[in-house]
Amino acid sequence: xxxxxxxxxxxxxxxxxxxxxxxxxxxxxxxxxxxxxxxxxxxxxxxxxxxxxxxxxxxx
Amino acid sequence: xxxxxxxxxxxxxxxxxxxxxxxxxxxxxxxxxxxxxxxxxxxxxxxxxxxxxxxxxxxxxxxxxxxxxxxxxxxxxxxxxxxxxxxxxxxxxxxxxxxxxxxxxxxxxxxxxxxxxxxxxxxxxxxxxxxxxxxxxxxxxxxxxxxxxxxxxxxxxxxxxxxxxxxxxxxxxxxxxxxxxxxxxxxxxxxxxxxxxxxxxxxxxxxxxxxxxxxxxxxxxxxxxxxxxxxxxxxxxxxxxxxxxxxxxxxxxxxxxxxxxxxxxxxxxxxxxxxxxxxxxxxxxxxxxxxxxxxxxxxxxxxxxxxxxxxxxxxxxxxxxxxxxxxxxxxxxxxxxxxxxxxxxxxxxxxxxxxxxxxxxxxxxxxxxxxxxxxxxxxxxxxxxxxxxxxxxxxxxxxxxxxxxxxxxxxxxxxxxxxxxxxxxxxxxxxxxxxxxxxxxxxxxxxxxxxxxxxxxxxxxxxxxxxxxxxxxxxxxxxxxxxxxxxxxxxxxxxxxxxxxxxxxxxxxxxxxxxxxxxxxxxxxxxxxxxxxxxxxxxxxxxxxxxxxxxxxxxxxxxxxxxxxxxxxxxxxxxxxxxxxxxxxxxxxxxxxxxxxxxxxxxxxxxxxxxxxxxxxxxxxxxxxxxxxxxxxxxxxxxxxxxxxxxxxxxxxxxxxxxxxxxxxxxxxxxxxxxxxxxxxxxxxxxxxxxxxxxxxxxxxxxxxxxxxxxxxxxxxxxxxxxxxxxxxxxxxxxxxxxxxxxxxxxxxxxxxxxxxxxxxxxxxxxxxxxxxxxxxxxxxxxxxxxxxxxxxxxxxxxxx
Numbered sequence: 105x106x107x108x109x110x111x112x113x114x115x116x117x118x119x120x121x122x123x124x125x126x127x128x129x130x131x132x133x134x135x136x137x138x139x140x141x142x143x144x145x146x147x148x149x150x151x152x153x154x155x156x157x158x159x160x161x162x163x164x
Numbered sequence: 165x166x167x168x169x170x171x172x173x174x175x176x177x178x179x180x181x182x183x184x185x186x187x188x189x190x191x192x193x194x195x196x197x198x199x200x201x202x203x204x205x206x207x208x209x210x211x212x213x214x215x216x217x218x219x220x221x222x223x224x225x226x227x228x229x230x231x232x233x234x235x236x237x238x239x240x241x242x243x244x245x246x247x248x249x250x251x252x253x254x255x256x257x258x259x260x261x262x263x264x265x266x267x268x269x270x271x272x273x274x275x276x277x278x279x280x281x282x283x284x285x286x287x288x289x290x291x292x293x294x295x296x297x298x299x300x301x302x303x304x305x306x307x308x309x310x311x312x313x314x315x316x317x318x319x320x321x322x323x324x325x326x327x328x329x330x331x332x333x334x335x336x337x338x339x340x341x342x343x344x345x346x347x348x349x350x351x352x353x354x355x356x357x358x359x360x361x362x363x364x365x366x367x368x369x370x371x372x373x374x375x376x377x378x379x380x381x382x383x384x385x386x387x388x389x390x391x392x393x394x395x396x397x398x399x400x401x402x403x404x405x406x407x408x409x410x411x412x413x414x415x416x417x418x419x420x421x422x423x424x425x426x427x428x429x430x431x432x433x434x435x436x437x438x439x440x441x442x443x444x445x446x447x448x449x450x451x452x453x454x455x456x457x458x459x460x461x462x463x464x465x466x467x468x469x470x471x472x473x474x475x476x477x478x479x480x481x482x483x484x485x486x487x488x489x490x491x492x493x494x495x496x497x498x499x500x501x502x503x504x505x506x507x508x509x510x511x512x513x514x515x516x517x518x519x520x521x522x523x524x525x526x527x528x529x530x531x532x533x534x535x536x537x538x539x540x541x542x543x544x545x546x547x548x549x550x551x552x553x554x555x556x557x558x559x560x561x562x563x564x565x566x567x568x569x570x571x572x573x574x575x576x577x578x579x580x581x582x583x584x585x586x587x588x589x590x591x592x593x594x595x596x597x598x599x600x601x602x603x604x605x606x607x608x609x610x611x612x613x614x615x616x617x618x619x620x621x622x623x624x625x626x627x628x629x630x631x632x633x634x635x636x637x638x639x640x641x642x643x644x645x646x647x648x649x650x651x652x653x654x655x656x657x658x659x660x661x662x663x664x665x666x667x668x669x670x671x672x673x674x675x676x677x678x679x680x681x682x683x684x685x686x687x688x689x690x691x692x693x694x695x696x697x698x699x700x701x702x703x704x705x706x707x708x709x710x711x712x713x714x715x716x717x718x719x720x721x722x723x724x725x726x727x728x729x730x731x732x733x734x735x736x737x738x739x740x741x742x743x744x745x746x747x748x749x750x751x752x753x754x755x756x757x758x759x760x761x762x763x764x765x766x767x768x769x770x771x772x773x774x775x776x777x778x779x780x781x782x783x784x785x786x787x788x789x790x791x792x793x794x795x796x797x798x799x800x801x802x803x804x805x806x807x808x809x810x811x812x813x814x815x816x817x818x819x820x821x822x823x824x825x826x827x828x829x830x831x832x833x834x835x836x837x838x839x840x841x842x843x844x845x846x847x848x849x850x851x852x853x854x855x856x857x858x859x860x861x862x863x864x865x866x867x868x869x870x871x872x873x874x875x876x877x878x879x880x881x882x883x884x885x886x887x888x889x890x891x892x893x894x895x896x897x898x899x900x901x902x903x904x905x906x907x908x909x910x911x912x913x914x915x916x917x918x919x920x921x922x923x924x925x926x927x928x929x930x931x932x933x934x935x936x937x938x939x940x941x942x943x944x945x946x947x948x949x950x951x952x953x954x955x956x957x958x959x960x961x962x963x964x965x
Contacts, residue, residue, distance in 0.1 A: 111318040114655055118648060128640040136644065145324060150331045154637050161633040162626070 115140065131157045168736025169281070170194065170253045170767040176213045176804070178246035179263065181206030183237045183803030185247075188769075191791050196768040198785070199806075200778040201795030206804030207771040211291050211741040213248040214769075217261050218285045220269070224296060227472040235263055239800045257281050281734065287317055288732045289724070294742040297720035301707070305692025309656070312685075312693060315727050316659050321652050328645040335641060337513075341634050343520040344627050350524060351624035358617055369621050373614060380610050389622070396618045399611040408598050412608040415591050415598075417616075418537065421528040422584055422591070425547060428525065429580055434518050435554055438561065439570055442511050446567040448504050453565075458501050461494050468494075508565065515558045522558075526551050537591060543583035546576045653687065659730075660685040660693065666726035667719070670762065671697075674718050674754045683707075683719070695719065717746035721755070725763065737767040744777050750846055752777050756784045776839045779813045813839065817925065821918055829921045834866065834902040836928060837895065841869035844935060848956050848965060849946040850876045866899045880954050882965045888934055895931045898924035937963035 109117070119140045122133040135153040139145045175187040188210060190197055201207040212222045216235065225234060236246050246263040259273030271278065300311060313322055335341075356362055359372045366389065373392045377384040380399055386392050403409035464479050466472075468491050473479040478490060529548045538544045553571040560568045595605070668683040683697040686705075696705040704710050707719060721743060728738055744752050759768055772778055782792055792809040796802075810816040813836045820829040844850075850872050874892065877883050883892075901920055935943045940960035942948070949956040955964040 109655065111313075111316070111320040114651065115320055115324055118651055122644065128643050129636050132637055132640040132644075140324070145327055147327055147331045147334060150327070151334060154335065157637070158630065158633045162630055 168732075168765075169257060169734060170736045171250060171769075172253060173249075173251040174210060174213065175249040175251075176209060176247070178237045178240045178244050179209065179216075179235060179248055180212050180237065181209040181798060181804045182213075183240050183801070186804050186806060188793070188806070189791075190767070194767065195789060195791050196766075196770070196785075197791045197793065198770045198772065198778060198781050199793050199795065200772055200775065200809065202797070203773050205795040205798045207773065207795060208293075208741055209804050210769070211293065211739050211771065214250075214739055215291050216263075217248045217250055218282065218290075224293060227470070229474045232263065236265070237803060239803065284734045288728075288735055289315060290728065290732060290735055290737060291739040291741065292721065292724045292743055294745055297717055297724065297743055297746070299720070300723055301695065301716055301720055305688045305690070305694050307692075308685075309687075309691060309693045312656070312659065312663075312727075315731055317731075318652070318656070321655075325645070325648055325652055328641065328648055332638065332641045332645050335634070335638055338634070339516050339520075341631070342517060343523075344631050344634070346517070346520045347524070348624060348627040348631060351620050351627065354616070354620045355624060358613065358620070366621075369617065373617050376610050376614050376617070380607055380614070389618075392614070392618050393622075396611075396614040400615050403608060403611045409608055409611075412595060412598050412605070413612045413615075414535075415537070415595050416609060416612045418532065418535070419588055419591050420616075421532070422588055424528060425525065425584055426581065427521075428547060428550065428577065431518060431521055431525075431554070432550075432574060432577060434514070435557065436570070436574070438511060438514050438518065439557065439568060441507070441514075442561045442565075443567045445504065445507055445511065446565055449565050458498060461498050461501075465491060465494050465498075512562050515561050519555065519558045522551055522555055526555075537594065538587060541583065541587050541590075543580065543587070546573065547580075549573050550577060656693075657687060660687065662730060663723070663726045666729060667722045670722040670725055670758060671719060673758050673762070674722070674751050675715070676754070678715075680715075683722075685723075714746060714748050714751065717743075718751060725758075728766075729763070736765065737769065738763075739769040739771070741771045742773060744772060745774060753780060753784060753846070756781055760785060775835050776842060778809075779835070779839050780843070782809070782812065814925065817921065821921060824918075826916050826918060826921065830902045830916055833921055833924050833928075834899070837899050837902065837924075838866045838869065840928060840932060841866055841873060844943075845869055845873055845876075847935075847943055847945040848873075848876060866903070867896075870896055870899065877965070880965075882955060883934060891927070891930045891934055894927040898927045935963075935965065939963070 119137045122128070122137055123130070125133060132154070135157065136145075136150065139149055139153065171188075171190055172192070173187055173189050175185060176182040177185040186209075188197060188199070199207055199210070212225070212235075215222050222230075222235065240246075243265060245265050247260050248263075249258075249260040251258045256275060256277050257273075259271045259278055261269060261271050263269045271282070300308060303311060310322075313319065355364060355369065359368060361368060370386055370388065370392060373395075374386040377386050377395050377399075384395055386395055400413075403413055460480065467479040468487050473487070476484055476487065478485040478487075525547075529544065529551060532538045532544050533548060550571075550573045553573050557568055557571060560566075664684040664686075667685070668681075671680060671683045679700045681698040681701075683695065685693050686696050688694050694705060695707045696703065697707055698704065699710055708716065711719065721740075725738075732738075744755060747755060759766075759770075770781070772781075778792075778794075781790075793806050794809040796805040796807055798804060810819055813832055817829045817832045817836065820826075820832060870892070883889075901916065902924055937943070937958035937960060939962045940958055942959040944956040944958050944963055944965045946956055948959050948961070957964045
């Protein structure tokens with residue numbers, strides 16, 4: 105397949121690079137990466153995770 | 165490529181056309197195979213067996229409505245299981261697959277290596293059939309993209325992109341967020357009213373608070389939010405120390421809250437508008453209910469478009485239907501459903517927004533209801549009922565598309581403004597009664613203002629922070645989604661570029677003189693892809709505009725080969741089941757050369773019912789690397805059966821003569837004459853023999869070929885000597901004799917003699933000699949000749965015809 109990466113290889117690399125990004129919220133990046141690694145990347149789980157992050161903000 | 169799995173043997177028993185055990189032996193794992201068989205003799209039994217072995221299904225049969233019961237041979241004992249066994253160059257991957265009569269199937273090889281192999285093979289495409297080779301080209305742009313995504317294992321990418329987009333949309337449409345916006349706006353309005361400034365920051369709030377505090381006590385000073393909190397609490401404690409102060413503060417608060425109740429009239433108008441839209445839409449309730457079966461409609465459309473259903477039969481009710489009309493009607497239904505659902509979504513969004521405005525008003529009214537001051541004012545009770553009934557009405561609208569009655573209470577608010585003014589007047593009167601002096605009154609007012617300022621501002625800040633948190637997440641998620649989508653597009657483009665380079669290369673290899681160039685798969689504006697190519701330098705998109713059926717089929721093969729080259733990482737074999745039938749004669753040999761030259765490491769299983777093509781392949785392909793087999797006529801007692809194929813047609817004719825099968829020999833002789841004529845026509849580029857749709861291409865008569873060849877020679881004043889003319893006449897005569905012998909089966913063998921066939925073979929030899937250069941032993945061919953030259957020359961240029 106030469107330089108062509110498989111879908112999984114692309115996704116692995118994308119989520120790995122998220123943590124190094126300065127222009128996006130670190131907690132959001134961490135949450136998405138964790139859910140991807142745990143193979144729990146669903147809308148419901150992401151929304152619940154985002155809600156918990158907001159809750160932490162509110163309580164600060 | 166050398167580590168890829170190749171086949172050593174394929175055994176089939178009781179499966180499809182195979183009754184007894186029958187096996188294709190590839191002699192060694194490097195050898196490719198050409199299998200000849202007439203239609204109905206069981207070639208596809210082998211491609212079906214391979215497809216079922218790896219995928220549990222035979223796609224084209226499934227689309228025709230056939231299931232596992234149809235996989236069993238119809239004439240085998242009814243209790244027997246069917247078996248397919250594949251032996252490969254890697255022994256640990258060898259296994260049978262048993263199709264159990266009582267249901268289910270299993271592989272006796274249960275090793276993890278084998279399981280992984282089957283699972284990885286599922287992602288590869290290695291069987292191409294005549295009737296599926298155009299599938300990709302005929303798909304919509306979106307389907308083409310989805311197919312490519314599946315081939316290259318981008319299913320996971322599509323899923324993640326969809327999840328990101330759905331999450332982003334849900335977060336942006338979160339009702340909690342819209343409620344927070346309303347609450348922040350209310351707090352802001354209160355702060356703007358309190359400070360008399362339309363725009364403010366924390367310094368403005370603190371400066372304003374400081375001014376108020378100084379009016380209460382010159383020694384007080386506020387410079388931070390914590391100062392404001394502490395001063396406000398101290399003063400409030402002081403006020404509450406006296407009952408008069410407490411009551412005055414409460415009245416002041418009521419006065420403010422009552423003025424907010426004035427906006428109930430606007431809310432009433434908004435609810436009425438929503439109610440009208442909702443009740444208008446309720447006339448289309450059936451459509452809304454039909455939305456529940458929208459998925460079913462979409463599945464039916466997919467089934468019809470992909471031809472997974474029996475022709476002329478509704479995929480849902482199985483009743484006879486015109487599928488084109490049904491498809492049109494289903495698409496119109498879905499369009500209507502989507503339109504109505506969009507309107508309903510908007511109504512629900514509006515109902516949520518108005519609902520958010522009701523909650524704070526309910527709190528106000530509950531406080532007022534509990535206080536003596538509002539006793540006797542019926543309007544407070546009316547507002548309370550109005551608010552709870554409005555809430556109920558909005559809930560009904562959101563829950564069901566049924567029409568909702570307008571509550572009677574909506575008509576009880578006509579004198580709202582006057583009634584609220586009466587309450588405010590009473591509050592004013594009571595405040596006057598309580599205030600001993602203007603100074604005292606002012607003090608109480610200021611204390612209340614400070615308290616309210618602190619509450620409003622701290623609440624405003626808290627809400628603002630929460631909105632900020634939401635927006636921060638939305639912005640991050642949007643960036644992630646956009647970057648992910650960009651990465652996906654770039655990767656797809658890279659894949660398309662790579663595939664396109666090969667498709668272009670292969671297509672030009674097959675059609676060197678057809679002026680095609682730059683065949684490409686390109687992304688389209690809406691999420692999809694399409695073929696593009698240049699014809700005589702002009703850009704053509706989509707290719708259907710100008711390509712003939714044969715060219716489109718050829719494009720289908722090129723794409724299949726290109727994708728197999730890049731994405732079949734596990735298996736090194738490909739099955740081409742009767743795909744050349746769709747090619748014109750001129751492009752069959754280039755296809756053989758393409759497979760030989762560009763896919764030297766790939767093992768091919770080439771099935772054909774075209775005898776001429778079979779004989780041509782025997783000549784063109786190396787017998788060291790290819791095995792040639794042919795099917796014996798299928799019978800229900802024997803099922804599919806095989807034999808080795810004599811290496812040349814001449815050998816076969818001689819074999820038939822030995823067995824005294826004169827008619828059989830005549831038949832093969834006719835085929836041989838046709839083959840030779842086609843070869844000569846092709847070598848010389850004789851015009852007027854274009855591709856014909858379907859079987860007509862195979863049925864081209866020898867007489868037609870010999871006429872075309874004669875015209876060519878006449879036009880070019882070539883081979884006009886007596887010897888050549890005599891040889892042509894002899895061949896024409898032999899062609900006529902063998903044609904009669906092979907087509908008139910009722911004639912006895914005495915109608916044609918062994919001598920006739922032997923004479924025909926001699927005529928063929930003489931005829932062939934006319935075209936061979938005595939110097940270089942090659943035939944004149946367009947390949948050796950200058951472009952556009954009338955006469956074609958042999959490799960050394962000595963013989964020109």
